[in-house]
Amino acid sequence: MSDEPGANRSEPPRRGLAGGRDRPPAADPATPAAVEALGLTVVRGGRSVLHDVALTVAAGAVTGLLGPSGCGKTTLLRSVVGTQARVRGRLRVLGLPAGDPGLRSRIGYVTQEPSVYRDLTIRQNLDYYAAVLGVPRRHRAAEVERVLGDVDLLDRAGALTADLSGGQLSRASLAVALLGRPELLVLDEPTVGLDPVLRRDLWRLFHRLADRHGVTLLVSSHVMDEADRCDRLLLMREGRVLADDTPDGLRRATGATTVENAFLHLVESGSEESEERGPR
Ligand SMILES: Nc1ncnc2c1ncn2[C@@H]1O[C@H](COP(=O)(O)OP(=O)(O)OP(=O)(O)O)[C@@H](O)[C@H]1O
Numbered sequence: 001m002s003d004e005p006g007a008n009r010s011e012p013p014r015r016g017l018a019g020g021r022d023r024p025p026a027a028d029p030a031t032p033a034a035v036e037a038l039g040l041t042v043v044r045g046g047r048s049v050l051h052d053v054a055l056t057v058a059a060g061a062v063t064g065l066l067g068p069s070g071c072g073k074t075t076l077l078r079s080v081v082g083t084q085a086r087v088r089g090r091l092r093v094l095g096l097p098a099g100d101p102g103l104r105s106r107i108g109y110v111t112q113e114p115s116v117y118r119d120l121t122i123r124q125n126l127d128y129y130a131a132v133l134g135v136p137r138r139h140r141a142a143e144v145e146r147v148l149g150d151v152d153l154l155d156r157a158g159a160l161t162a163d164l165s166g167g168q169l170s171r172a173s174l175a176v177a178l179l180g181r182p183e184l185l186v187l188d189e190p191t192v193g194l195d196p197v198l199r200r201d202l203w204r205l206f207h208r209l210a211d212r213h214g215v216t217l218l219v220s221s222h223v224m225d226e227a228d229r230c231d232r233l234l235l236m237r238e239g240r241v242l243a244d245d246t247p248d249g250l251r252r253a254t255g256a257t258t259v260e261n262a263f264l265h266l267v268e269s270g271s272e273e274s275e276e277r278g279p280r
Pocket residue numbers: 001003044045046049067068069070071072073074075076222
C-alpha cells in the first residue's frame with residue numbers, strides 16, 4: 001500500500017511517563033517545543049501503527065526516540081517531516097502544521113537508506129544538493145566544505161560515493177542534511193553499523209549542533225545504550241509512547257538503574273494495568 005504525504009493536523013503533548021491524553025507533555029516550561037503531537041494516529045497497510053501518540057520535542061536539545069524494531073519510530077519521524085500519509089491528530093513542527101511547505105528548508109531528514117547519488121563524488125553530491133536548496137553559487141563551495149568538516153569527510157570528499165564504507169555513506173547523507181543549516185534535524189538510526197569511535201564522534205557532533213547552534217535533533221535508535229547520550233528520551237513500544245523524559249528523570253520515576261530496565265519496568269507496569277482493566 002502506498003504512503004503518499006497526507007495533511008497533518010496538530011496540537012501539543014505532555015511530560016513524564018505516558019498518562020492521560022488531555023494535554024501534551026511540556027518538555028521544559030522554559031524551552032519552547034520544536035515538535036508537539038497530540039492524539040497522533042497513523043494507519044499503514046490498513047493497520048494502525050501509531051496509536052494516540054502525545055509527545056514534545058524540546059527545541060535546541062538532542063532527543064532520542066528509542067524503541068524496538070517495528071515499534072513505529074520511522075513512521076513517527078516521517079509524520080514529523082511530512083512524508084507520511086494518513087496522519088490524524090495534532091502535529092505541529094517549528095510552529096507550523098507538519099508537512100507545511102514553509103518547513104521544507106527548515107528540516108534536515110536522514111532516512112535509513114543513503115540519499116546520495118552513487119555515481120557522483122561526495123563533494124559533487126553536496127554541491128548538487130546545495131544548488132537544489134538554493135544556496136547562492138558564491139557561498140556554495142564554503143557551505144560544502146563546512147558540512148564536510150562537520151562529518152569528518154574532508155579527506156574523502158573526492159571519492160565516488162559508490163566506493164564508500166557504510167559508515168562513510170551515513171556521514172555523507174548526514175552532510176547533505178546539514179546543508180543550509182536546518183533548525184530541526186530528524187535522523188533515522190544514524191549510528192547503525194558504525195564503530196564505537198564513529199558513534200561517539202557523531203553524538204558529539206549532534207550535541208555541538210544543539211549547544212552551539214541551537215539546532216533541535218530528533219534521533220531514532222533501537223539501541224538502548226545510546227539513551228544516556230540524549231538530553232531527552234521518547235521511549236516507544238508497539239506504536240505508543242511509553243515515556244517522555246530525561247534519562248535521569250526516567251530512572252527516578254521507575255526506580256531503575258538503566259534506561260533499558262526503566263523500559264522493561266514501563267512495559268511490565270503497562271501490561272499489569274491492562275490486565276486490571278480487562279479486555280476492551
Ligand atoms: N509501507 C508500509 N506499509 C504498511 N506497513 C508498514 C509500512 N512500513 C512499515 N509498516 C509497518 O509499520 C510498523 C512500524 O514500522 P516502522 O518502520 O515505523 O518501525 P521502526 O520502529 O522504525 O522499525 P525499525 O527500527 O526496524 O526501522 C511496522 O509494523 C511495520 O511493519
